[in-house]
Amino acid sequence: MARTIKEIADGMKQSFVNxxxxxxxxxxxxxxxxRGTQTALEFYNAHFSAVSIETIFIYLVAIVAxxxxxxxxxxxxxxxxxxxxxxxxxxxxxxxxxxxxxxxAGLDENYYDPDGDFAGTDIYPDQYNDDRNYxxxxxxxxxxxxxxxxxxxxxIAKETDGVLSPLDDGTADTDNEIAAFTAYMNRIKPAGIPVxxxxxxxxxxxxxxxxxxxxxxxxxxxxxxxxxSDKPVEIAIEQYLNSIDFNGRFVPMKLxxxxxxxxxxxxxxxxxxxxxxxxxDPQPIGIEYMPYAGYMKLESxxxxxxxxxxx
Amino acid sequence: MNGILLDDDGNLKIQHGTLAIGNNELQCVQLLVxxxxxxxxxxxxxxxxxxxxxCGKPDPFWRGSVTEQLKxxxxxxxNIAINQSGISIEIK
Numbered sequence: 001m002a003r004t005i006k007e008i009a010d011g012m013k014q015s016f017v018n019x020x021x022x023x024x025x026x027x028x029x030x031x032x033x034x035r036g037t038q039t040a041l042e043f044y045n046a047h048f049s050a051v052s053i054e055t056i057f058i059y060l061v062a063i064v065a066x067x068x069x070x071x072x073x074x075x076x077x078x079x080x081x082x083x084x085x086x087x088x089x090x091x092x093x094x095x096x097x098x099x100x101x102x103x104x105a106g107l108d109e110n111y112y113d114p115d116g117d118f119a120g121t122d123i124y125p126d127q128y129n130d131d132r133n134y135x136x137x138x139x140x141x142x143x144x145x146x147x148x149x150x151x152x153x154x155x156i157a158k159e160t161d162g163v164l165s166p167l168d169d170g171t172a173d174t175d176n177e178i179a180a181f182t183a184y185m186n187r188i189k190p191a192g193i194p195v196x197x198x199x200x201x202x203x204x205x206x207x208x209x210x211x212x213x214x215x216x217x218x219x220x221x222x223x224x225x226x227x228x229s230d231k232p233v234e235i236a237i238e239q240y241l242n243s244i245d246f247n248g249r250f251v252p253m254k255l256x257x258x259x260x261x262x263x264x265x266x267x268x269x270x271x272x273x274x275x276x277x278x279x280x281d282p283q284p285i286g287i288e289y290m291p292y293a294g295y296m297k298l299e300s301x302x303x304x305x306x307x308x309x310x311x
Numbered sequence: 312m313n314g315i316l317l318d319d320d321g322n323l324k325i326q327h328g329t330l331a332i333g334n335n336e337l338q339c340v341q342l343l344v345x346x347x348x349x350x351x352x353x354x355x356x357x358x359x360x361x362x363x364x365x366c367g368k369p370d371p372f373w374r375g376s377v378t379e380q381l382k383x384x385x386x387x388x389x390n391i392a393i394n395q396s397g398i399s400i401e402i403k
Binding site for chain 2: 005009025026027028046047048049050051052053054055056057059063
């Protein structure tokens, strides 16, 4: 982890006065021998002004050193992420492979991948590398190792006009996308690892909010006085829900943080929040909620906002 | 207090082929008084802001502020005077 500029500068100051030749250059030997319990850093600060050229130099070098350390941290994080994604059999690899699924394309049965990274161009024969006829239908995926399945759980969703939905299952004259996807994952996965695919309708979110609004800016129905077609609170809620990653956690406190900076909002509070997956009973949301399907949907009929003027 | 010295143009002073080191108290005073607040990244509150008083009315709190700042820079001041010819600072 990168050290702060101050930590680096303090280290340099200590090294500076600990050096015998530097001390003699500055005629500090006598003071150094009589410093008593004074630390090297205290000794430096007692003998070099904050505006001295030495201190300015030290901070300049410390700033550069800090920038390099931050860059190294970033580099390390990038490499770690690549290793997690590229290494065969890790959860990140399952996610990557799920996103590379092409609907309607066959796998090369006899293919042996010499570099072991199983990139999309490796597993599909050349005639299938065509996005128009063999599209990547899985737009969102999340993979995790699960103890209850003794294997890997993969959550997936596709996207149509910006709306997330499960892969079609062949009912109502649709293609059986999920069967093809499941067969694909079972064929490429390491032998002996069970894979459970979660491909379900979004969890239904129900929200009730109490909003104290500034009557100078908002009407009682939440519309902007200056632009009656805009409802800042509803826009803020939509923005927050869109900002959650696939399989990310819904946190009511973070929602409130976003709502409270909306125009005309003075105070906001979530009075009730529930989530319902498929045919299960709605369950109240406490501090956070991780959707079973990997994503959530908030119907306008499930959103109740009570506006009260802030006076 | 010894330190690296600057020449009259503000460049590093070179003596015998190396950086000149000597008493730098006057130089520190000059640097502090001539600097603006925030100019020293490591000590952002420091700054004499003398340039702000040019062609204007001297700030009555300026002397106290600069005395305090110079003390933080390890320089004790006995007197600061502002007159028509400029600023004069006496160091203890």
